[in-house]
Amino acid sequence: MAEKKVRVLMAKPGLEGHWVGLLVVSRALRDAGFEVIYGANMTPAMIAKTAVQEDVDVVGLSILTANYMRLVSETLKELRNHGKGDVLVLLGGTIFEDDFPALKEMGVAGIFIPGTPLEDIVEFVRQQTSQVDKSTRPFGTLRAAQETS
Amino acid sequence: MMQSEEQHLSTSGIPIKEIYTPEDVKDISYDEDIGIAGEPPFTRGVYRSMYRGKLWTIRRLSGFNTPEDTNKLYRQEYELGQTGFSVAPDITTCVGMDCDDPRVSADVGHSGVPLCSIEDMETAFDGLPIEKVSTYLAEKHGIQTAMYFAMAEKRGIDIRELRGTTANCMLSWTVLNLPNQTPPQGYLRYAVDFIEWCSQFAPRWYPVSFDSYNTRDLGLNAYQELGMLFATAIAYIEEEKRRGRVPLDRFVRRFSFNTAAHNDLFEEIAKLRAARRMWYKIIRERYSIDDPRCAQFRVHVQSSGSTHTTQEPLNNLMRIAYQVLAGVLGGAQSIHANGYDEGVCLPTDQSMLLSIRTEQILQYETNVTNTIDPLGGSWYVERLTGELEQRAWEYIQKIEDMGGMAEAIGSGWVHNEYKNATIERARKAASGETPIVGVNKFRAEKEPYKVPIFRPDPQSPQIQIEKLKRLREKRDSAKVAEALQKLEEVTRSGENVMSATMEAVKAYATLGEIVNVQLKVYGQWPFPIVG
Numbered sequence: 001m002a003e004k005k006v007r008v009l010m011a012k013p014g015l016e017g018h019w020v021g022l023l024v025v026s027r028a029l030r031d032a033g034f035e036v037i038y039g040a041n042m043t044p045a046m047i048a049k050t051a052v053q054e055d056v057d058v059v060g061l062s063i064l065t066a067n068y069m070r071l072v073s074e075t076l077k078e079l080r081n082h083g084k085g086d087v088l089v090l091l092g093g094t095i096f097e098d099d100f101p102a103l104k105e106m107g108v109a110g111i112f113i114p115g116t117p118l119e120d121i122v123e124f125v126r127q128q129t130s131q132v133d134k135s136t137r138p139f140g141t142l143r144a145a146q147e148t149s
Numbered sequence: 150m151m152q153s154e155e156q157h158l159s160t161s162g163i164p165i166k167e168i169y170t171p172e173d174v175k176d177i178s179y180d181e182d183i184g185i186a187g188e189p190p191f192t193r194g195v196y197r198s199m200y201r202g203k204l205w206t207i208r209r210l211s212g213f214n215t216p217e218d219t220n221k222l223y224r225q226e227y228e229l230g231q232t233g234f235s236v237a238p239d240i241t242t243c244v245g246m247d248c249d250d251p252r253v254s255a256d257v258g259h260s261g262v263p264l265c266s267i268e269d270m271e272t273a274f275d276g277l278p279i280e281k282v283s284t285y286l287a288e289k290h291g292i293q294t295a296m297y298f299a300m301a302e303k304r305g306i307d308i309r310e311l312r313g314t315t316a317n318c319m320l321s322w323t324v325l326n327l328p329n330q331t332p333p334q335g336y337l338r339y340a341v342d343f344i345e346w347c348s349q350f351a352p353r354w355y356p357v358s359f360d361s362y363n364t365r366d367l368g369l370n371a372y373q374e375l376g377m378l379f380a381t382a383i384a385y386i387e388e389e390k391r392r393g394r395v396p397l398d399r400f401v402r403r404f405s406f407n408t409a410a411h412n413d414l415f416e417e418i419a420k421l422r423a424a425r426r427m428w429y430k431i432i433r434e435r436y437s438i439d440d441p442r443c444a445q446f447r448v449h450v451q452s453s454g455s456t457h458t459t460q461e462p463l464n465n466l467m468r469i470a471y472q473v474l475a476g477v478l479g480g481a482q483s484i485h486a487n488g489y490d491e492g493v494c495l496p497t498d499q500s501m502l503l504s505i506r507t508e509q510i511l512q513y514e515t516n517v518t519n520t521i522d523p524l525g526g527s528w529y530v531e532r533l534t535g536e537l538e539q540r541a542w543e544y545i546q547k548i549e550d551m552g553g554m555a556e557a558i559g560s561g562w563v564h565n566e567y568k569n570a571t572i573e574r575a576r577k578a579a580s581g582e583t584p585i586v587g588v589n590k591f592r593a594e595k596e597p598y599k600v601p602i603f604r605p606d607p608q609s610p611q612i613q614i615e616k617l618k619r620l621r622e623k624r625d626s627a628k629v630a631e632a633l634q635k636l637e638e639v640t641r642s643g644e645n646v647m648s649a650t651m652e653a654v655k656a657y658a659t660l661g662e663i664v665n666v667q668l669k670v671y672g673q674w675p676f677p678i679v680g
Contacts, residue, residue: 015256016240016259017324017325018325019325019676023572023678024575026680041326041328043252065259065260066605067255067256067605074255094493094494096602113459115460118579142680
């Protein structure tokens with residue numbers, strides 16, 4: 001039986017234009033063998049729809065502005081509303097340490113600020129999704145999300 | 150003597166010798182390649198007296214929450230002795246959406262000030278003497294500048310007397326993954342329209358600031374930065390040449406530039422020197438423009454945000470001070486020192502004050518302004534200036550061979566360069582090849598301290614939405630519709646759009662409504678990076 005690949009949706013809720021963190025982490029996860037769907041900027045509802053459509057196990061969010069509490073909370077709500085409340089949610093960007101407890105309480109599994117070694121992020125995702133056997137892990141892929149209107 | 154075996158490279162990968170001698174500059178002619186400041190080829194500075202005549206302008210890009218809060222900030226900056234304002238629009242303004250657009254709710258008032266209408270502009274500049282200061286507007290298609298000009302008119306100030314700069318740069322905006330962007334050809338059209346209009350009606354305004362800051366911050370190196378910068382300027386001139394509406398010497402008369410100041414001190418100084426010589430050659434040799442004022446590379450420099458770390462943020466103060474020093478030794482006309490908390494949040498009152506003080510200490514305590522181009526004649530710096538210039542010309546040629554900058558952006562080539570550069574930079578940071586103190590070198594087990602953080606006001610979106618609602622109710626909607634209709638007609642006709650934009654703004658058309666006209670005509674450009 002073929003192993004199910006671990007599928008990760010990487011997206012930016014909101015409209016802000018910093019894309020480097022999203023791209024670099026997407027590449028690192030792909031290189032580590034995950035199947036990455038690159039979502040770029042999406043509304044919270046689009047993120048949830050895409051998460052369902054692509055049947056992902058992990059949703060990685062990148063936010064470089066201080067409105068992350070609202071954006072994360074809206075995204076988590078949309079995920080629950082779409083029956084995807086069980087995905088592993090990661091958050092990267094300029095997140096204030098004082099907000100970590102509240103974000104974790106909300107349901108964010110991992111928070112990664114700029115300067116976090118990429119291997120730490122990869123290792124975290126690997127551990128949290130460890131049902132996949134490393135030896136049979138297929139090659140990672142990275143592709144753009146389909147348009148979801 | 151034993152020479153070290155290890156190869157030393159500049160940040161741009163240029164091999165650096167252990168020591169430089171007159172042998173390294175034997176092909177450089179003092180009269181032809183260097184000369185005196187204020188005289189062609191301007192390598193040493195664009196003005197004869199440089200900082201003795203006028204210190205550089207301290208100009209910080211700022212704006213936050215609401216136009217009301219931003220106004221308080223600008224008044225504070227003015228009292229602190231800042232000599233120019235620099236308007237950072239918020240995310241919604243950058244993407245050209247109104248505050249009440251359902252797509253933007255959470256982004257209003259973040260990363261800058263929302264400016265949806267002329268009313269917002271008037272609030273932001275309330276009580277400030279716009280006839281005395283110079284203002285920089287970080288915008289793309291002339292809409293916010295139309296608001297600023299219309300505000301001046303209402304105050305009874307002659308637009309011809311206004312001083313300031315509009316970013317208006319295709320290069321710096323297309324770097325960002327923003328919705329609602331017109332394709333590169335749309336950028337070129339609006340940008341060139343705006344320059345033409347200013348050359349006639351706002352002669353003291355700098356109608357464009359070709360800006361390679363974002364390009365550099367994505368990981369491109371110093372000569373690639375210059376290459377993309379000048380290829381963009383050339384694209385604008387070529388477009389005007391094709392149109393033939395304004396004589397080229399008048400078209401380029403008020404061009405200005407904006408670059409990053411990165412970590413490699415001498416390379417950055419050499420970069421600014423090389424840039425001045427290159428711009429002179431472009432104007433004089435390529436376009437045969439005789440007016441020496443057209444060939445002056447006037448530049449605003451900003452410390453590189455991408456070098457600032459989230460870890461131990463106070464270390465950034467040192468990085469910023471060195472980068473600003475590079476700008477000064479490189480002869481910049483205007484400088485923005487970032488907040489040390491750039492990698493953490495928008496600046497706090499304290500970090501803002503420190504950035505202004507960083508520049509004032511350089512101006513008044515270090516004597517670095519005593520003599521012009523103090524590194525001119527250094528065998529190392531002259532050689533490096535030449536090497537950067539050479540490589541930048543080659544990069545420009547590559548872009549020209551693709552049909553020019555608009556085509557290079559349109560085809561996705563430029564963004565592929567960005568993508569490769571960011572991935573390579575991440576790889577070098579991960580491997581330790583690029584040392585970053587406090588991050589991949591000498592990293593503390595635990596963050597040793599915390600800095601104060603800035604939190605935007607969560608009420609801003611609501612405040613702005615209500616203001617916009619009131620505006621929509623009280624304005625003459627027939628007049629708005631008419632102005633927008635006229636704008637669309639002019640846009641489609643190919644005539645200069647700026648007067649019609651001014652009329653729309655005066656009729657209280659909103660930013661979103663004007664941008665919708667642009668998108669109706671040009672369509673939305675899909676960002677080329679999709680994973």
